[in-house]
Amino acid sequence: MATVLVVEDDVLIRDLVAEELDEAGFTVVIAATAEHAMSILEAREDIHLVFTDIDMPGSMDGLKLAAAVRDRWPPVHIIITTGKVRPLEIPANALFIPKPYVGKTVVAAIRTFENMA
Template identity: 80%
Template sequence: MATVLVVEDEVLIRDLVAGDLQEAGFTVVVAKNADHAIAILEARKDIHLLFTDIEMPGSINGLKLAAAVRDRWPPVHIIITSGKLRPLEIPANALFIAKPYLGKNVVVAMRTFENMSH
């Protein structure tokens, strides 16, 4: 079973996407910002995919978090989301999903990555 780290500061959005992913069979870990997400990644070895918003409070935003994950945890798949335009540059092999999104579309995108389907 694949484990997804959802990083989103908006509680309602975080809870909705976490619920959709759990219903789809993923194990979900949530973080309220990038600093919290880094602490989780440092403590756990079972994170398969990072699903992060770009805009959030804390010392770094979701794009910088994604870059850090690509550097420090290269096997972790990355999906970035935002209500704004797609950033010009995102980490290699990462996907971008615009907000608002449907949870089922996020699940479909996650399953396109190697070892993320069950």
């Protein structure tokens, strides 16, 4: 099954979405910061999708992470989320899901990508 990297600094939200994705049959890897997510992406070749919040601590937010993923790992799918206003620009072929969201909505969105069923 496909591997999803969940990048979210809020432990409760991260755990809830990770559990929902796990129950849907995805392999889940978690990161609390964009920097940690980058180190995971550099170390692993099995990440199929990055699900990232925009607002996170550290020098890189979720939009910068998404842009880096698009540049360095073009085949990796991207879903961006935030509880704030939708960003005007997101990377090509990325999806946006506003917070609050339901885990089933995230699963359905992931399954719209090629090879993620």
